[in-house]
Amino acid sequence: MKSLANSFITLALGSIALAAASLVSAQDNAPTFYADALPVFQKNCVACHQPEGPSVGGISAPMPLNDYQQAKAWAPMIKNALITGYMPPWGAHERHRGEFKDERYIDKKELNLLLAWVDGGALEGDPNDAMRAEALVANGAGTVLPESGWWIGEPDLVVEFEAPVYVPDAVKDWQPTIQMMVPEGAHENPKWISRTELNTGGPWVHHIVSSHMGVGVPGRGPFSYPEGWGVLLPENPFVTVNMHYHKNPGEGTAVEDNTSAGFVFYDDGEIIDHVVETNLLPHAGWTIPPGDPNYEVNNTYDIEEDIYLLSMGPHMHYRGKAMRYELEYPDGEREVLLWVPDYDFNWQFLYEYKEPKFIPAGSTMHMSWWFDNSDANRFNPDSTASVEYGPATTDEMANARIYYAPTTRRGIVVGEALPEDVLKMAREDDRIRRERATLYDPTSDDFSWLEEDSR
Numbered sequence: 001m002k003s004l005a006n007s008f009i010t011l012a013l014g015s016i017a018l019a020a021a022s023l024v025s026a027q028d029n030a031p032t033f034y035a036d037a038l039p040v041f042q043k044n045c046v047a048c049h050q051p052e053g054p055s056v057g058g059i060s061a062p063m064p065l066n067d068y069q070q071a072k073a074w075a076p077m078i079k080n081a082l083i084t085g086y087m088p089p090w091g092a093h094e095r096h097r098g099e100f101k102d103e104r105y106i107d108k109k110e111l112n113l114l115l116a117w118v119d120g121g122a123l124e125g126d127p128n129d130a131m132r133a134e135a136l137v138a139n140g141a142g143t144v145l146p147e148s149g150w151w152i153g154e155p156d157l158v159v160e161f162e163a164p165v166y167v168p169d170a171v172k173d174w175q176p177t178i179q180m181m182v183p184e185g186a187h188e189n190p191k192w193i194s195r196t197e198l199n200t201g202g203p204w205v206h207h208i209v210s211s212h213m214g215v216g217v218p219g220r221g222p223f224s225y226p227e228g229w230g231v232l233l234p235e236n237p238f239v240t241v242n243m244h245y246h247k248n249p250g251e252g253t254a255v256e257d258n259t260s261a262g263f264v265f266y267d268d269g270e271i272i273d274h275v276v277e278t279n280l281l282p283h284a285g286w287t288i289p290p291g292d293p294n295y296e297v298n299n300t301y302d303i304e305e306d307i308y309l310l311s312m313g314p315h316m317h318y319r320g321k322a323m324r325y326e327l328e329y330p331d332g333e334r335e336v337l338l339w340v341p342d343y344d345f346n347w348q349f350l351y352e353y354k355e356p357k358f359i360p361a362g363s364t365m366h367m368s369w370w371f372d373n374s375d376a377n378r379f380n381p382d383s384t385a386s387v388e389y390g391p392a393t394t395d396e397m398a399n400a401r402i403y404y405a406p407t408t409r410r411g412i413v414v415g416e417a418l419p420e421d422v423l424k425m426a427r428e429d430d431r432i433r434r435e436r437a438t439l440y441d442p443t444s445d446d447f448s449w450l451e452e453d454s455r
């Protein structure tokens, strides 16, 4: 026993010596901002964390990370955001690496380097080392916004709020659905959407879920369909955005928001082979018990014809915890299409395949949602409530939006007569949207809900 204890002591002493040695060398070679951290920030963070740059989608992150003073000031928060996985923001599990467009994963090595930089005292180093970093400019960062002010090029149609939306001093979080007006006479004939873009009013816009323009989250570029894929925008369409305003409340913080959106249409003579359809796949009829930390809800959806799946957009509210799309092929084989292990309502991601995914007729989609209605969920508005499907953010939702198209090529020539079924579907979708929308009405909203919130 004694010799064992002795060898423990020797071992312990040994590792103290070792720790001391590595401390010394850490001081010598501690990572510096310019040589080590900046290239990693450039690659993983600066697309969103930059000063006046091309705020893609208009939505902005709180501080630039290509600025030493800022990065140093935020160093403890950076460590925390990295350890918790809050940054870089992305919901899909590691297993999906390489599958979706605009994915945001940080390599383990790079993550460790940033942690070492913070732990080493967030040293500045030699600005000349920045040359190396510049070679590694992140996707989109540093690109110059075209003169038109739109990444999609000069839009064929621009839609805007009827009047600027007033976001009062007291607002911290607010999510109104607002109509975007199509200028009189600007869209009297159906057209095929090729690309769309949200041009947000300012940094107080945290994210946007739109009826036609995809999802606007920080750092996300415009929304474009693959060539030959499109959606028909019928005449005089009903276009809406669900805005998520987020700012520090207080005296003098009120803003007027002027978000707009642009569309680029296919030109006459181009061919539409795949007419994109979308399905919200909402699932209701369940009740989450008060306090339940892990309530599971399941639904299935039968795929009746061969399709190409373009993208998936899980949607829950503040109690949303995790979500999974799983495909059961006709032969019984199963494949997880999307696993979001740590769902965050604040980030409405749309997971778009790099290559549309073929799904054969006869397959079944199995969708599962998990909710945390306990107090351990810091976003939970009320853990004593029994919660059902509903539109308010204090209700819940279990949606599994998909964008897809039948595999059969349509060969529609843009500008020639539209197939009856396509036109009918586009108009029907528009009618349903109009009917179901709960729009914000500036003439009747007296913002009394702000007082209720602050109880």
Ligand code: HEC
Pocket: 041, 044, 045, 046, 047, 048, 049, 060, 061, 062, 074, 077, 078, 079, 081, 082, 087, 088, 089, 104, 106, 218, 219, 220, 346
């Ligand atoms: C897709 C855009 C995007 C990317 C990429 C991104 N961030 Fe962020 N980041 C944001 C936004 C937006 C916020 C504000 C979040 C909020 O209000 O909750 C934020 C907030 C933060 C915060 C403050 C967190 C807090 O608790 O207040 C830190 C620290 C941070 N980011 C670090 C990073 C680092 C480090 C990286 C790269 C490894 C990174 N971010 C990548 C958009 C991004």
